[in-house]
Amino acid sequence: MTGFQGRHFLQIPGPSPVPDRVLRAIDMPVIDHRSAQFSELGKAVLTGSQKIFQTSGPVMIFPSSGTGAWEAAIVNTLSPGDKVLMVETGHFATLWQKMAMRFGLDVEFMPGDWRHGADPVAIGERLAQDKSHAIKAVMVVHNETSTGVTSRIAEIRKAIDAAKHPALFLVDTISSLGSAEYKHEEWGVDVTVSCSQKGFMLPPGLGFNAISDKARAKAKTGGMPRSYWDWEEMLKPNADGFFPYTPATNLLYGLRESIAMMLEEGLDRVFARHKRLAAATRAAVEHWGLEVLCRNPEEYSPVLTAVVMPPGYNADEFRKVVLENFNMSLGAGLSKLAGKVFRIGHLGECNELTLLGALSGVELGLSVAGVPYRAGGVDAAMKIFEDRTKANLAAHLKVIKS
Numbered sequence: 001m002t003g004f005q006g007r008h009f010l011q012i013p014g015p016s017p018v019p020d021r022v023l024r025a026i027d028m029p030v031i032d033h034r035s036a037q038f039s040e041l042g043k044a045v046l047t048g049s050q051k052i053f054q055t056s057g058p059v060m061i062f063p064s065s066g067t068g069a070w071e072a073a074i075v076n077t078l079s080p081g082d083k084v085l086m087v088e089t090g091h092f093a094t095l096w097q098k099m100a101m102r103f104g105l106d107v108e109f110m111p112g113d114w115r116h117g118a119d120p121v122a123i124g125e126r127l128a129q130d131k132s133h134a135i136k137a138v139m140v141v142h143n144e145t146s147t148g149v150t151s152r153i154a155e156i157r158k159a160i161d162a163a164k165h166p167a168l169f170l171v172d173t174i175s176s177l178g179s180a181e182y183k184h185e186e187w188g189v190d191v192t193v194s195c196s197q198k199g200f201m202l203p204p205g206l207g208f209n210a211i212s213d214k215a216r217a218k219a220k221t222g223g224m225p226r227s228y229w230d231w232e233e234m235l236k237p238n239a240d241g242f243f244p245y246t247p248a249t250n251l252l253y254g255l256r257e258s259i260a261m262m263l264e265e266g267l268d269r270v271f272a273r274h275k276r277l278a279a280a281t282r283a284a285v286e287h288w289g290l291e292v293l294c295r296n297p298e299e300y301s302p303v304l305t306a307v308v309m310p311p312g313y314n315a316d317e318f319r320k321v322v323l324e325n326f327n328m329s330l331g332a333g334l335s336k337l338a339g340k341v342f343r344i345g346h347l348g349e350c351n352e353l354t355l356l357g358a359l360s361g362v363e364l365g366l367s368v369a370g371v372p373y374r375a376g377g378v379d380a381a382m383k384i385f386e387d388r389t390k391a392n393l394a395a396h397l398k399v400i401k402s
């Protein structure tokens with residue numbers, strides 16, 4: 001954008017704004033990727049990533065977008081003709097399903113209304129019916145970025161276990177990792193797919209696979225023809241902090257910094273902050289008299305909020321007004337939601353005051369664009385922060401007064 005002073009407000013649900021600290025870390029000379037200095041960097045980011053995925057098992061980092069990491073998960077663990085169970089939570093689940101079909105998988109796609117997450121009960125029932133264990137994998141998107149709905153991964157794991165089903169569990173955490181609570185190992189996930197440009201607060205360009213022993217064993221004896229994505233080819237040099245091909249060195253500098261930032265804040269506090277920002281956003285949306293797309297409060301996304309436009313008003317025209325007048329990008333509605341919803345990202349490098357700025361931009365935009373709304377949504381969001389901060393401070397204030 002030209003003609004604006006100050007920072008552009010990038011309030012889309014990824015790529016998310018990159019913190020200055022990360023930008024400074026990236027702004028370094030490229031080094032020899034076969035040097036001892038690189039090996040230190042490689043080891044630091046590989047072990048650091050394990051902390052973010054919450055696993056003691058291997059995490060691999062590919063120079064790729066999230067789509068590449070989806071592909072890596074499929075080609076290492078599944079063979080053409082394998083039956084897989086996927087759930088239509090929205091646009092991204094549909095894209096992953098299309099990819100699975102292109103690889104010749106026999107996809108059973110549980111239909112969804114794009115307003116709810118994957119249903120653990122329905123998954124459990126389907127698996128219980130599959131007595132011959134024809135289903136080789138259950139594949140779920142944790143945070144459906146197109147709808148702002150977060151599926152309950154720990155409950156789905158329990159449902160798979162209750163059905164005593166041996167299917168692999170593959171989870172897309174592309175827009176949730178580092179923002180919403182996620183525990184690869186404790187939740188018994190076999191392959192967790194993620195990428196750099198959302199909760200990691202990095203530019204696009206890194207794709208991740210965290211894997212279980214079971215998934216690794218499966219890959220050793222099966223999967224599809226592959227080369228670039230082959231886990232064993234990656235894991236061999238990774239043991240010494242190296243990569244089988246030229247890595248995205250400068251993004252790895254950034255990754256080392258972003259991991260440090262997340263661990264300094266503490267993962268629990270990172271997750272609590274995202275939940276707080278999401279609650280304030282919903283308070284604003286509800287006050288404006290608009291509708292949050294997610295129908296199940298248990299599945300509200302801490303990462304983004306998708307907002308339904310009133311009938312007769314086009315979300316893309318509204319987003320254009322906000323961009324052109326207030327220098328803020330809001331997320332578009334995707335595929336069948338195009339023009340019907342806009343999405344407010346509140347992930348990564350975002351805090352109370354940044355979010356209030358963003359919500360002010362939305363409220364101003366509603367007014368300028370002539371969309372019917374009730375003024376005061378930003379006040380409603382402030383009230384959420386005020387109440388929570390006062391509650392946190394209550395004990396401390398008592399000490400000050402006494």
Ligand code: PLP
Nearest residue numbers: 065066067092143145174175195
């Ligand atoms: N899965 C989810 C949940 C996403 O949000 C995205 C992108 O936004 C993708 C997959 C695809 O990732 P990429 O665009 O990095 O290839």
